[in-house]
Amino acid sequence: MEIFIPVLIIAVIGLIAGLGLSFASKYMAVPVDETEAQIREALPGANCGACGFSGCDGYAAALAKGEAEPNLCAPGGDATAKAIGEILKVEVSNTPKVALIACNNSCKKTTRAFAYEGLQSCTAASLLQGGPLDCKYGCIGLLDCVAACPFDAIVVNDNHPTVCKDLCVGCGKCVNTCPKGIIKLVPKDYKTAVLCNNKEKGAPVVKACKSSCIACTMCERACEKGAIKVIDNLAQVDYTLCDGCGKCKEVCKRKVII
Numbered sequence: 001m002e003i004f005i006p007v008l009i010i011a012v013i014g015l016i017a018g019l020g021l022s023f024a025s026k027y028m029a030v031p032v033d034e035t036e037a038q039i040r041e042a043l044p045g046a047n048c049g050a051c052g053f054s055g056c057d058g059y060a061a062a063l064a065k066g067e068a069e070p071n072l073c074a075p076g077g078d079a080t081a082k083a084i085g086e087i088l089k090v091e092v093s094n095t096p097k098v099a100l101i102a103c104n105n106s107c108k109k110t111t112r113a114f115a116y117e118g119l120q121s122c123t124a125a126s127l128l129q130g131g132p133l134d135c136k137y138g139c140i141g142l143l144d145c146v147a148a149c150p151f152d153a154i155v156v157n158d159n160h161p162t163v164c165k166d167l168c169v170g171c172g173k174c175v176n177t178c179p180k181g182i183i184k185l186v187p188k189d190y191k192t193a194v195l196c197n198n199k200e201k202g203a204p205v206v207k208a209c210k211s212s213c214i215a216c217t218m219c220e221r222a223c224e225k226g227a228i229k230v231i232d233n234l235a236q237v238d239y240t241l242c243d244g245c246g247k248c249k250e251v252c253k254r255k256v257i258i
Contacts, residue, residue: 033061033064035064035087035088036060036061036063036064037060038087039059039060039063039064039084039087039088040056040057040060042076042080042083042084042087043056043059043060043073043076043080043084044056044073044075044076044080046075046076046150048074048075048150048171048173049173050072050073050074050075050169050170050171050172050173051068051072051073051074052068052072053068059072059073063084063088070084070085070088070090070092071084071092074097074169074170074171074172075151075169075171077096077169078096095187095188096170096187096188096189097170097185097186097187097188098163098165098168098170098185098186098187098188098190099153099154099163099168099170099172099174099175099183099184099185099186100163100183100184100185100186100190100193101139101145101154101161101162101163101182101183101195102182102183102184102193102194102195102196102197103138103139103160103180103182103195103196103197104195104196104211104212104255104256105139105158105160105211108158108159108160109209109210109211109212110133110134110135110138110208110209110210111133111134112132112133112134113129113131113132113133113134114129114132115132116128116131116132120142121142121144122139122140122141122142122143122144122145122177122178122179122180123144123177123179125140125142126140126179126180131180134207134208134209135198135208135209135212136208137180137182137196137197137198137199137200138180138182138196138197138198138209138212139160139161139180139182140179140180141159141160141161143156143161144177144178144179145161145174145177145178145183146161147177148173148174148176148177149173149174150171150173151167151168151169151171152167153167153168153169154168154174165188168188170185170188172185180197181197182197186239187239190237190239190242191242191243191244192227192228192237192242192244192246192248192249192257192258193237193257193258194213194228194234194235194236194237194256194257195211195256195257195258196209196211196212196213196234196235196254196256197234198212198213198233198234199232199233199234200233201214201215201233202214205233211254211255211256212254212256213230213233213234213235213254213256214254215230215233215234215235216253217230218251218252218253219235219248219249219251219252219257220235220248221251222247222248222250222251223245223247223248224245224247225241225242225243225245226238226241227239227241227242227243228242228248228257235248235256235257
């Protein structure tokens with residue numbers, strides 16, 4: 001009896017606890033959205049926030065509610081977008097994007113307006129009279145974009161950031177980080193690019209940078225496809241029309257087009 005009674009008490013306690021847990025799991029459980037769970041499983045789990053949501057969980061929840069597009073996962077790319085499309089039973093059009101730094105190394109090709117000795121950050125430097133360079137539209141060169149890239153896709157050549165297309169997933173973090181707005185997301189298979197962001201015209205442009213677009217429209221006139229036009233004093237490429245013929249590059253005297 002000395003052994004039986006404690007064992008019986010423990011057994012009764014265990015039975016009560018089991019019944020309580022069973023009740024709780026049935027009547028207090030949080031409903032699980034099966035679609036959301038399937039989408040979460042299809043996502044790569046990078047939790048980089050490139051989709052604009054609070055990680056993969058937030059993106060999956062938004063997708064399940066129909067509040068997001070299925071092609072926003074940059075790390076997952078086309079494969080993930082297609083998988084999500086199959087789960088949601090929708091067609092997905094996903095054009096891979098890559099970051100493009102639209103500046104032809106302004107650090108080397110523009111003069112300095114003043115010596116900057118503050119916090120080594122592009123954002124901080126730009127708050128002081130638009131930055132220390134005479135070209136107020138170009139790359140300051142303090143590499144905020146390099147620090148922001150979670151995929152090490154931006155490398156530094158001669159103190160100028162350059163995007164490695166093979167590593168870039170088009171997450172857009174560098175785009176949001178650059179205070180000058182010189183980084184853009186373009187189709188990964190782009191054939192032509194204008195490496196300038198200066199929207200001034202005439203003498204101020206030439207004075208500010210040795211290699212800047214002067215809005216001469218030579219490239220626009222040379223392009224038979226109408227794929228490059230001067231808008232707001234700056235040559236801009238329509239990637240849906242450009243076939244990479246190179247005629248715009250040939251006529252550009254300022255060597256702005258690649």
